[in-house]
Amino acid sequence: MSQKALCLLVNAAIPFVSGNVLPPEGKHGEDDPCATPGNVFWTPAEIRFFEEINENLLPLLLIFERLEQDKVPFKMVLALSPLLCSALGNKKVMARYLKYLDRQIAFGKKEGTRSMGYEPLAALVNGYLEHFVRTKKYLEKKNYDILEMLRHFNRTGGIEILASPATDCYLPFYTSYPEVIRAQLAAALSSAKKFLGDEPVGLWLTDLAYSTDLDDPILDYNFNYTIVDTHGLLLADPPPSTGSFYPVRTKKGLVVFARDFYLSKALCEIDEECYRDNSRDAGYELPREAVERFCGAEGERNPTGYKYWFRSRQSGCVQGIYYNAEKARKKAANAAKDYVSACEDRLEKAAAAMGGEKRPVSIIAVDIDTFGRNWIEGSSFLESFFREMHARKEVELTTPYAFLSKEGTALSKAASLETVTPLYSSCGIMGYAEIVLDSSNDWIYRHIFRAIERMMEIAERFDDSGIRERFLNQAAHELMLSQNALLAAMLSDDSKAAYAKAEIEEHLENFTAIYESLGHNFMSAKWLAFLEERDYVFPELNYRMFKKYDGMRRRGLL
Numbered sequence: 167m168s169q170k171a172l173c174l175l176v177n178a179a180i181p182f183v184s185g186n187v188l189p190p191e192g193k194h195g196e197d198d199p200c201a202t203p204g205n206v207f208w209t210p211a212e213i214r215f216f217e218e219i220n221e222n223l224l225p226l227l228l229i230f231e232r233l234e235q236d237k238v239p240f241k242m243v244l245a246l247s248p249l250l251c252s253a254l255g256n257k258k259v260m261a262r263y264l265k266y267l268d269r270q271i272a273f274g275k276k277e278g279t280r281s282m283g284y285e286p287l288a289a290l291v292n293g294y295l296e297h298f299v300r301t302k303k304y305l306e307k308k309n310y311d312i313l314e315m316l317r318h319f320n321r322t323g324g325i326e327i328l329a330s331p332a333t334d335c336y337l338p339f340y341t342s343y344p345e346v347i348r349a350q351l352a353a354a355l356s357s358a359k360k361f362l363g364d365e366p367v368g369l370w371l372t373d374l375a376y377s378t379d380l381d382d383p384i385l386d387y388n389f390n391y392t393i394v395d396t397h398g399l400l401l402a403d404p405p406p407s408t409g410s411f412y413p414v415r416t417k418k419g420l421v422v423f424a425r426d427f428y429l430s431k432a433l434c435e436i437d438e439e440c441y442r443d444n445s446r447d448a449g450y451e452l453p454r455e456a457v458e459r460f461c462g463a464e465g466e467r468n469p470t471g472y473k474y475w476f477r478s479r480q481s482g483c484v485q486g487i488y489y490n491a492e493k494a495r496k497k498a499a500n501a502a503k504d505y506v507s508a509c510e511d512r513l514e515k516a517a518a519a520m521g522g523e524k525r526p527v528s529i530i531a532v533d534i535d536t537f538g539r540n541w542i543e544g545s546s547f548l549e550s551f552f553r554e555m556h557a558r559k560e561v562e563l564t565t566p567y568a569f570l571s572k573e574g575t576a577l578s579k580a581a582s583l584e585t586v587t588p589l590y591s592s593c594g595i596m597g598y599a600e601i602v603l604d605s606s607n608d609w610i611y612r613h614i615f616r617a618i619e620r621m622m623e624i625a626e627r628f629d630d631s632g633i634r635e636r637f638l639n640q641a642a643h644e645l646m647l648s649q650n651a652l653l654a655a656m657l658s659d660d661s662k663a664a665y666a667k668a669e670i671e672e673h674l675e676n677f678t679a680i681y682e683s684l685g686h687n688f689m690s691a692k693w694l695a696f697l698e699e700r701d702y703v704f705p706e707l708n709y710r711m712f713k714k715y716d717g718m719r720r721r722g723l724l
Contacts, residue, residue: 245370
């Protein structure tokens with residue numbers, strides 16, 4: 167057994183993808199979400215989801231398949247958002263993804279005609295077209311079941327899956343409302359059982375946002391460990407003797423690992439001018455008539471997936487020089503070798519500092535976009551990383567649960583771990599809550615907190631079945647979806663703020679309408695059915711979770 171261990175943790179999260187696009191009556195008197203015959207429109211959340219499949223998830227699964235075929239062992243942790251799992255498991259949403267994929271293939275054929283006679287561009291177009299065709303064939307082969315592919319690698323031990331809060335909620339903000347935290351964790355556990363067939367041992371906290379008030383609810387829902395950012399342990403009370411290179415336990419018994427800030431940062435900062443410029447897309451550059459079928463309902467342009475330029479540090483790109491995919495992939499593969507060496511050096515120093523008493527473990531935690539949407543060559547990097555780690559055998563790839571098992575530390579009796587109180591912290595900008603609480607988004611919380619109090623009020627007032635219970639459950643859905651920290655963070659990005667504001671306001675307005683409908687005893691079954699189809703996530707959610715928590719009430723209302 168190697169004296170040093172390394173864990174690669176990848177977080178996969180998306181905003182909520184609606185099951186409906188048009189309001190109940192239909193903008194154009196038809197059920198199909200089309201503005202004109204044959205022209206399907208997609209929402210920003212759907213496009214983000216489609217890119218998640220094309221550029222993040224499928225390349226990752228193909229890496230796993232190649233490694234499995236070549237008998238190269240690999241291990242990593244995958245934190246799967248319940249919203250992502252719900253979208254992957256929804257037939258209607260996936261059918262719309264396949265329409266989008268067909269449109270990408272049709273667009274590639276047209277681009278092939280346009281680029282004929284100009285070799286650099288033609289090579290890129292053909293490469294993208296072949297990729298999308300292969301993607302469709304691969305999905306057909308796997309019966310379009312991405313969740314089953316993930317379950318397979320979870321069963322074989324290649325990946326360990328972590329749960330995460332149901333709607334990627336920033337939990338420390340809601341410690342005054344334990345009902346909210348418990349509803350988020352109960353729905354997360356229910357989602358994991360439904361889509362992954364297993365109960366995850368660990369919990370990924372959105373933005374690694376930790377507070378000591380979270381210990382009880384995390385343990386109550388059978389999550390035995392979590393992860394905080396580096397300074398959450400280094401500034402703990404008392405600071406652990408092993409720094410951030412070994413797990414600790416809290417006074418309540420929760421096992422806590424720390425992210426390796428420096429190795430995670432180094433991974434995200436790998437850069438070369440030859441890499442693809444992901445911000446430039448044919449959908450924004452070609453004449454509108456050429457990309458009309460990718461435009462939104464209001465005429466806004468959307469990405470096509472066909473990106474032709476390399477990433478230049480100069481202003482704009484050098485005219486006439488196209489992205490060289492093969493060269494960029496080789497650069498990424500070489501970068502993986504250097505990165506493995508950096509990991510070995512860091513763990514060697516950590517082992518020396520710890521005096522050989524304990525085996526150091528370093529956790530590299532990044533978003534899945536790092537290996538796809540933000541860095542398309544990241545998939546080549548990742549495959550080379552796994553192969554290089556196997557070839558060198560200097561450091562053992564592990565997962566938190568596997569590490570604790572090998573160390574002989576039972577999760578239920580973590581007596582050999584130091585007991586500390588981790589610092590309130592997150593992995594956001596500046597290390598605390600800046601990214602989800604600033605002048606761009608602070609206004610949303612007074613409305614969310616008011617909605618929470620109203621939700622608790624109607625949960626106590628009503629104890630009904632039938633349509634009133636459905637309305638109460640829908641109110642809980644709307645409230646939880648408004649708490650998505652991804653939307654709060656988007657409000658500080660001018661390019662995404664309008665979308666995020668509209669989403670948050672819609673959920674809160676729907677909640678308020680339900681609250682007032684219950685008060686007036688006037689409820690529209692048609693409108694409710696539309697909302698239920700749109701908010702298809704967490705069908706087991708029970709509004710009674712929001713009854714005032716007294717600490718003695720039986721858990722597990724989901």
